[in-house]
Amino acid sequence: MMIIDQMNREVNISIPPKRIISLVPSQTELLFYLGLEKEVVGITKFCVHPHVQFKAKPRVGGTKQYNFEKIKSLQPDLIIGNKEENDQTQIEQLANDYPIWMSDIKTLEDALDMIYEIGKLVGKLPKAKLLIEKIILTFSFLEKNINDSKSRIQVAYFIWKNPTMVAASQTFIHEMLQLAGFDNIFGLQSRYPEITDEELKTAQPDVILLSSEPFPFKQKHVNEIQSICPNSVIKLVDGELFSWYGNRLLLAAPYFMELRKELS
Numbered sequence: 617m618m619i620i621d622q623m624n625r626e627v628n629i630s631i632p633p634k635r636i637i638s639l640v641p642s643q644t645e646l647l648f649y650l651g652l653e654k655e656v657v658g659i660t661k662f663c664v665h666p667h668v669q670f671k672a673k674p675r676v677g678g679t680k681q682y683n684f685e686k687i688k689s690l691q692p693d694l695i696i697g698n699k700e701e702n703d704q705t706q707i708e709q710l711a712n713d714y715p716i717w718m719s720d721i722k723t724l725e726d727a728l729d730m731i732y733e734i735g736k737l738v739g740k741l742p743k744a745k746l747l748i749e750k751i752i753l754t755f756s757f758l759e760k761n762i763n764d765s766k767s768r769i770q771v772a773y774f775i776w777k778n779p780t781m782v783a784a785s786q787t788f789i790h791e792m793l794q795l796a797g798f799d800n801i802f803g804l805q806s807r808y809p810e811i812t813d814e815e816l817k818t819a820q821p822d823v824i825l826l827s828s829e830p831f832p833f834k835q836k837h838v839n840e841i842q843s844i845c846p847n848s849v850i851k852l853v854d855g856e857l858f859s860w861y862g863n864r865l866l867l868a869a870p871y872f873m874e875l876r877k878e879l880s
Contacts, residue, residue, distance in 0.1 A: 622720040622730060623699055629715045632739035633694035637687060639679055640698045643719065646731065646862030647696070649747070650740040658690045665856075665864070671741065682706055687714075690828065698732070724755065727861035745864040754869035755795060761873050762797035769879060771798040772860070774813075774841075775829045776812055779810040781803045783858075790796035792858045800821075813844050823879055824848050827855035849879060 617631045637658035638644040642664035642683065647656050649712050653669070658676045659817075663669075674690060677683045680703045687695075692714055697707055699720040710716055716738065718731045728748050735744020762768075771781045773793060783789035784805040801821045802809065824841060826833035838850045857868045 617746045619717065621717045622726065622733070625718060626678060627715050629717065629737065630693050631737070633689070633692075633715075633737070635690065635692045637690060637692040637695045638736070639676075639695065640701050640719070640773065641665070641679070641683070642856075642860035642862040642864060643698065644669075644736070645695050645860070645864060646677060646734065647738070649863040650735060650743050652738055652740070655738065656693065658687065664723065666760060668693065679703075679705075684709070684710075694737075709861070715814060721788055721861050722786055723788070724865075727788070728752070730861065738847075747866070751865045751869075758795065758797075758869040758872055761876070767880065768797050768799050769823055769876070770801050770821050771823045771825055772801050772835060773825045773827065774820060774831075774833065775808060775827050775855075777833070778838065780816070781808050781810050781811070784809055788861055789858050789869055792872075795869075795875055798825075816841075816844055820845065821848055824850045825853045825858075827858065829851055829855035829859070851875070851879065 617629055619627045619629050621627055624787065625715045632656055633729045634655055635657045636647065636652065636655050638656060639648055639660055641663045644659050645665040648666050648669050656673060660677060660679050661675050662679055676686045679701045695710060695714050695716045695718055697718050699718055707716060721727050721730055728751065731748055735741040769832050770792060773789060775781050782802050784802045784807055786807050790800050790803060801819045824845060826837055833852055838852065842850055854871065856864055
């Protein structure tokens with residue numbers, strides 16, 4: 617069956633697929649949430665949720681570097697990837713031999729569309745629809761909470777150190793910040809810009825959020841950055857809840873509400 621993925625690629629897929637490899641952690645977790653325990657035959661070393669499946673399932677490399685021989689041995693009839701998280705050259709190489717469905721996610725709407733399309737693709741559409749309804753409900757509670765508080769907080773969201781990199785516009789993290797009632801102080805820049813200490817000093821965000829991934833910021837980094845911005849509140853945050861776009865979105869809105877309470 618010919619399917620159009622989120623990158624507007626035509627993909628010829630046997631419906632429903634019986635042997636799936638997922639190259640994206642949040643989409644891997646989604647597949648297991650939808651009940652694809654038997655069908656998922658390969659994951660990456662970063663697909664850490666759910667923990668039981670992470671320990672049990674064969675791993676085909678990371679999100680950027682793949683073990684092509686391992687993938688061949690698993691004989692997938694579908695590989696699921698993502699435009700941002702996966703390496704374009706290797707994805708194109710894999711597409712010569714296997715059907716690959718690619719997501720392209722920058723907004724919550726994109727994420728919900730991905731959940732719907734994957735649910736339809738793998739024969740789990742009713743469960744995917746129910747998940748979408750639950751996610752929409754949690755974010756509607758979040759929106760009401762933000763509207764009731766009538767306050768927004770200027771933030772910088774760090775994703776990397778040496779060089780210092782932040783999340784900016786055209787990213788899913790930026791969308792989550794906006795929905796959580798945070799104004800991204802670097803939001804006029806694009807994607808993941810490098811910033812200097814001087815730029816950070818000049819920006820003077822109310823709050824600096826240090827993500828747990830992809831760089832694992834720790835308390836020692838809080839202390840370092842505090843010396844640059846002594847008037848900013850600096851907070852370690854769960855990066856998965858700002859950047860994973862599968863069923864983990866169920867946990868995101870409640871987490872954002874609690875985070876706002878801590879910062880208010």
